[in-house]
Amino acid sequence: MIHVKNLCKSYGAIRAVDDISFDVERGGVVGILGPNGAGKTTTIRILTCYHPATSGSASIGGFDVFKNSIEVRRHIGYLPENTPLYHEARVREYLNFRGKLRGMTYPERVDAIKRVADRCWLSSFVDRPIGQLSKGMRQRVGLADAIMHDPDVLILDEPTIGLDPNQIRETRNLIKELGDRHTVLLSSHILHEVEQTCSRTIIIAMGKIVASGSPEELRAKLGAQGKVIAEIKGEQADVEKGVAGISGVRGVEAHAEDGWVRLTVNPQDGTDVREDIFRLVNDKGWSLREIRHDGGSLEDFFVKVTAEQLGQRAG
Amino acid sequence: MQNVATMAQREISAFFLSPIAYAVNAIFLFAAGLAFALGSFTQGGEASMRGLFDFWIVLILVFVLPMLTMRLMSEELRSGTIETLMTAPISETEVVLGKFLGTLVFFLVQLAALLLYPILMAIYGDLDFGLLVCHWIGLLLLGSLYIAVGLFFSTLTKHQVIAVLGSFALLALMTFASHALALQTEGWVKVVLQQLSIRTHFEDFVRGTLDLNHVVFFVTTTALFLFITVKMLETRRWQ
Numbered sequence: 289m290i291h292v293k294n295l296c297k298s299y300g301a302i303r304a305v306d307d308i309s310f311d312v313e314r315g316g317v318v319g320i321l322g323p324n325g326a327g328k329t330t331t332i333r334i335l336t337c338y339h340p341a342t343s344g345s346a347s348i349g350g351f352d353v354f355k356n357s358i359e360v361r362r363h364i365g366y367l368p369e370n371t372p373l374y375h376e377a378r379v380r381e382y383l384n385f386r387g388k389l390r391g392m393t394y395p396e397r398v399d400a401i402k403r404v405a406d407r408c409w410l411s412s413f414v415d416r417p418i419g420q421l422s423k424g425m426r427q428r429v430g431l432a433d434a435i436m437h438d439p440d441v442l443i444l445d446e447p448t449i450g451l452d453p454n455q456i457r458e459t460r461n462l463i464k465e466l467g468d469r470h471t472v473l474l475s476s477h478i479l480h481e482v483e484q485t486c487s488r489t490i491i492i493a494m495g496k497i498v499a500s501g502s503p504e505e506l507r508a509k510l511g512a513q514g515k516v517i518a519e520i521k522g523e524q525a526d527v528e529k530g531v532a533g534i535s536g537v538r539g540v541e542a543h544a545e546d547g548w549v550r551l552t553v554n555p556q557d558g559t560d561v562r563e564d565i566f567r568l569v570n571d572k573g574w575s576l577r578e579i580r581h582d583g584g585s586l587e588d589f590f591v592k593v594t595a596e597q598l599g600q601r602a603g
Numbered sequence: 604m605q606n607v608a609t610m611a612q613r614e615i616s617a618f619f620l621s622p623i624a625y626a627v628n629a630i631f632l633f634a635a636g637l638a639f640a641l642g643s644f645t646q647g648g649e650a651s652m653r654g655l656f657d658f659w660i661v662l663i664l665v666f667v668l669p670m671l672t673m674r675l676m677s678e679e680l681r682s683g684t685i686e687t688l689m690t691a692p693i694s695e696t697e698v699v700l701g702k703f704l705g706t707l708v709f710f711l712v713q714l715a716a717l718l719l720y721p722i723l724m725a726i727y728g729d730l731d732f733g734l735l736v737c738h739w740i741g742l743l744l745l746g747s748l749y750i751a752v753g754l755f756f757s758t759l760t761k762h763q764v765i766a767v768l769g770s771f772a773l774l775a776l777m778t779f780a781s782h783a784l785a786l787q788t789e790g791w792v793k794v795v796l797q798q799l800s801i802r803t804h805f806e807d808f809v810r811g812t813l814d815l816n817h818v819v820f821f822v823t824t825t826a827l828f829l830f831i832t833v834k835m836l837e838t839r840r841w842q
Contacts, residue, residue, distance in 0.1 A: 336690040339840060361692040368690075372683030374613075376620040388609040389691040433687070 289314045289441055289471045290335065295344035297330050304330040306495035307344070312488075314440075317467040319486035320475040323594055327495040328475040329369060332445050335473070336366045349440050362390065365434030365470075369445040371427050375419030379410060379429055382418060383436060390437040404432040408462070424455040431459070435466065442466060444474040448481060460485050479590050493594040515582045516553040518565055522574035524549045530572065534564045548577065606693045610701020611708065614675070618709045624671065628713055631667045635660060639720050655720070656738050656809045661802060664749055665778055669770035671709065672753025673763040675702045676836070680761035685839075695836040699829055703747075703754055710746045714739075734811040741808025744821035748801065749774060751828035758835045777801050 290312040297305040305327045312318050320328050333339040335346055337357040345352065351359040374382055380401060387397035405411045408428040413421060418429060427447070434442055447463065448456045463485050466472055476482050482489050483503050490500040499506060520527050527549045528542045536559035541552040555561045562579055569576045618624040635655065642654035679685040688698065724730045749770075756769040778801040785796035785803070797803045804817040 333686075338686055338690050358692045358694065361690055364690070366687070366690045368683065368686045370683060372685075372687055374617070374684060375682070376617060381616065385609065385613050386687075386691065389606060389693050391605070391692070430687075 290348050292346045293344055295346055296342045298342045303495050308497055310490055314471055316487040317472040317485050319482035319489045321482045321489050322492040324477055326492045329445055332443055332475055336364060336443055337361055363440045365439035365442045367430045367434045367444045367447055371430035373418045373426055373429060378415055378417050380414045383433060386433045387436055392437060400436045404436045408432040424451050427451060442470045442472045446476060447474055491593060498593040516562055517580050517582055518551045519548045519578040520569055520574050520576055521548050530568050531565060534561055536561050606697040607701045610698055611705035614702050614705025615708055627667055627670045631713055632716055634663045635717060653809055661778060665774045668749040669753045669767045672706055672750055672757055673767040675754050676757040677761050677763045677766045695833050699833045703750060703829060706750045707747060737808055737811045737813050741805055745805055748821050748825045751825045755828045755832045758832050
């Protein structure tokens with residue numbers, strides 16, 4: 289559905305996007321993840337035909353974003369960062385205007401406005417001026433606009449920024465639902481969000497793709513990063529020495545916390561040391577209040593790959 | 604074409620929803636009313652709008668129209684709605700034409716209120732209808748050019764104040780400065796300045812001569828400003 293090949297974009301001497309290539313198949317939610325200033329918005333603006341690329345090519349639904357810009361724009365729904373809207377217009381007037389731009393007939397617009405207002409929890413606000421709405425409601429107006437013409441591809445730039453926790457949850461659920469019908473490409477700098485909503489993630493830093501795959505694949509790439517967390521009551525030195533002595537344990541970090549020793553155990557690849565730790569605690573007569581496996585979050589991976597990228601640049 | 608109408612409609616409704624447009628309209632009607640009452644509507648005077656149209660209406664429009672046009676593009680640039688607009692299936696030409704026509708329609712609504720004056724003239728005197736028609740054609744052409752210039756400046760900046768000042772400056776230069784300078788000079792310089800002067804071209808409409816030369820001047824200059832506005836808007840993409 290979306291093809292991006294060797295895309296570059298320079299602003300003067302600054303390379304905002306540096307040789308990015310990726311493909312997105314029909315359906316599902318794909319996340320572009322990266323720290324602020326990584327090139328997410330620039331990539332999205334090229335895909336939505338707002339900015340032309342310096343070199344490389346991109347197409348949506350088979351239409352080139354540069355040569356067939358109007359066709360591409362017909363097939364996408366776009367929610368820019370910060371949701372710009374006409375504040376003096378009422379929600380209904382705004383959606384009606386946007387529908388007309390997309391070439392929808394009057395009955396189509398009436399139906400679509402009713403449908404998206406329901407979908408985005410806006411039904412009781414359609415006759416209010418946009419300027420009077422809260423930030424969260426405006427975000428929903430922007431989303432309603434993006435989906436009203438039932439586009440093949442939905443492109444959302446930081447869709448949950450500035451929302452309160454309830455609205456964030458609602459918006460994420462809505463995006464997941466939309467993934468069933470549309471191909472959704474969203475950008476975010478919040479890992480947790482991407483982990484929750486996206487079936488595939490593309491991580492970019494300094495304008496380059498540093499990793500991509502499903503959250504599980506990315507986690508698998510973490511490999512040995514899985515850890516065991518345990519809290520044991522006993523003499524710290526003894527506990528540390530005892531656990532470090534278990535076969536399959538590569539390293540132990542320990543610190544005391546209100547009379548308990550909190551351990552972070554790094555096992556060797558593929559070994560589960562939890563049972564051994566339990567046996568040890570039992571034999572020594574210590575107490576145990578917590579033991580769990582920590583699979584390693586995307587956060588660790590993200591910090592690792594983006595730091596590598598930054599390090600390479602500096603070097 | 605459908606998009607031009609859609610865009611024009613949005614601009615018209617934006618005017619009617621904006622308090623600035625009403626304020627500008629009030630200033631326009633007050634100033635025009637004052638000039639008419641003192642200049643044209645006098646006992647024993649000529650039953651035409653020449654007194655108002657000769658100088659005052661031109662001066663008033665130099666100030667009033669940039670205040671209407673300043674928000675056209677600047678507001679889109681400032682609020683970021685330019686991004687949603689230019690990622691919808693509409694071309695730069697359609698956006699510019701739509702905004703231009705929308706403003707022109709609002710301007711015509713403003714002018715419609717001035718129709719009261721010829722009605723008053725007709726009641727108290729012997730009104731020359733031919734002259735009246737000629738005046739209104741001139742006013743329409745003058746307004747179109749001023750709107751095109753204002754729209755151009757609005758495309759240059761996201762600051763409405765800069766847009767309005769730029770339009771004032773250029774319109775004052777093109778309307779009055781070149782006219783005044785032409786009176787001071789001789790030979791070909793005088794001819795060039797006269798041809799560039801909006802007021803010189805407008806004067807014949809005031810006198811009641813409908814000269815194709817002047818119509819062509821207004822239409823082509825308006826088209827030129829609209830064209831460079833489209834080009835400016837296209838250039839923004841590359842920045």
